[in-house]
Amino acid sequence: MQCRRLIYEGVVLQKTPLDALHRRLGARMVEFAGYEMPLQYQGIIAEHLACRTGAALFDVSHMGQVEIADAARFERLVPGDITGLKPGRQRYTLLLNEAGGIIDDLMVANLGLHLQLVLNAGRKEIDVAHIRGHGLNVVTHFDRALLAVQGPKAVDAVPEAAGLKFMDVVELVIAGIPCIVSRSGYTGEDGFEIGCAGTNGEDLAELLLARGATPAGLGARDSLRLEAGLCLYGNDIGEETSPVAAGLGFALSKKRREAGHFIGAAAVNAALADGTPKTLVGIRLDGRAPARAHAEIRVNGELVGEVTSGCFSPSLNAPIALGYVRSDLAAPGTKLDLIVRDKPLPGVVVTLPFIPHNYSR
Numbered sequence: 001m002q003c004r005r006l007i008y009e010g011v012v013l014q015k016t017p018l019d020a021l022h023r024r025l026g027a028r029m030v031e032f033a034g035y036e037m038p039l040q041y042q043g044i045i046a047e048h049l050a051c052r053t054g055a056a057l058f059d060v061s062h063m064g065q066v067e068i069a070d071a072a073r074f075e076r077l078v079p080g081d082i083t084g085l086k087p088g089r090q091r092y093t094l095l096l097n098e099a100g101g102i103i104d105d106l107m108v109a110n111l112g113l114h115l116q117l118v119l120n121a122g123r124k125e126i127d128v129a130h131i132r133g134h135g136l137n138v139v140t141h142f143d144r145a146l147l148a149v150q151g152p153k154a155v156d157a158v159p160e161a162a163g164l165k166f167m168d169v170v171e172l173v174i175a176g177i178p179c180i181v182s183r184s185g186y187t188g189e190d191g192f193e194i195g196c197a198g199t200n201g202e203d204l205a206e207l208l209l210a211r212g213a214t215p216a217g218l219g220a221r222d223s224l225r226l227e228a229g230l231c232l233y234g235n236d237i238g239e240e241t242s243p244v245a246a247g248l249g250f251a252l253s254k255k256r257r258e259a260g261h262f263i264g265a266a267a268v269n270a271a272l273a274d275g276t277p278k279t280l281v282g283i284r285l286d287g288r289a290p291a292r293a294h295a296e297i298r299v300n301g302e303l304v305g306e307v308t309s310g311c312f313s314p315s316l317n318a319p320i321a322l323g324y325v326r327s328d329l330a331a332p333g334t335k336l337d338l339i340v341r342d343k344p345l346p347g348v349v350v351t352l353p354f355i356p357h358n359y360s361r
Helices: 002-006 019-024 044-053 071-075 121-132 198-210 218-227 254-259 265-274
Strands: 028-032 035-040 056-059 064-068 090-096 102-110 115-119 145-150 169-174 177-182 191-196 278-285 296-299 302-313 318-326 335-340 343-350
Touching (some): 019 198, 035 044, 035 218, 056 218, 064 121, 102 121, 115 121, 177 198, 191 198, 254 265, 278 335, 318 335
Antiparallel strands (some): 056 145, 064 115, 090 102, 145 191, 169 177, 177 191, 278 318, 296 335, 302 318, 335 343
């Protein structure tokens, strides 16, 4: 049993600084991005609803935390306005390749003396190599803990950060633990992401749980982000994906696009000018059965797209999905069939997000 937990497809899995705590809490552990991670504790639906109505605590220490000192040079790798990012603020941006495909989506914070980046777990080594390949020095902190407290009562668990607004980031001391705290997250709810030394991660997590947060795993994190219409790297976006097709135009700075001084700028501008053959849409299905990734999307029997993410929405009590369809079929109200076990399930294109965002503005 121990060997099955530690080795996945011949690879020894890594553990986060909260591994022992997860096991004490009775988490069901699974492989994710090369790590042993908690899928659930008491159940995905219960943890999902705890986030929507209260506060949930997620271990996201598998993600990559790195520092970069040269904002101007880093800005050449992304379409976002990085040099204009004020100290104490954070921004969502994209690492792009020359074809305008997405190497990774990430958060960038200006901490004054340096930028802090939070990278997707499965891409962090690729990202660091890409950034260093363009002459930048990258200081990695892959041994740090990163905790996400999400939900309308998240501020009760982190009162020290009550004064922050959405996408603010600050260095704080919480119960004697030095932390970097941003008011952000991946659920569509208000909340905070808190980085600290790995040796302090378990103590910080226990404090947040004692303040009322419910432990939650990857299962709830996925259903929450899907309801919020947020993309998952490797499912909804990847190196072949245009940010225009993925609906990530908000991450494409107009000033940067006009200047064109970033990798992939020509491809991005062409996609904005000419459109893309396919577009990511939200789909709400009839009935109760969900459609999972790679399910075919058809209209009048014709293949027009593919599901990239799907689940049963606990908040809507209905199945939902994200998927790419032909761009002429992307308008809300368009009726589609999603093929599940060789049977067509009726669905309709809806406006994203499925659940309104509740960020603290």
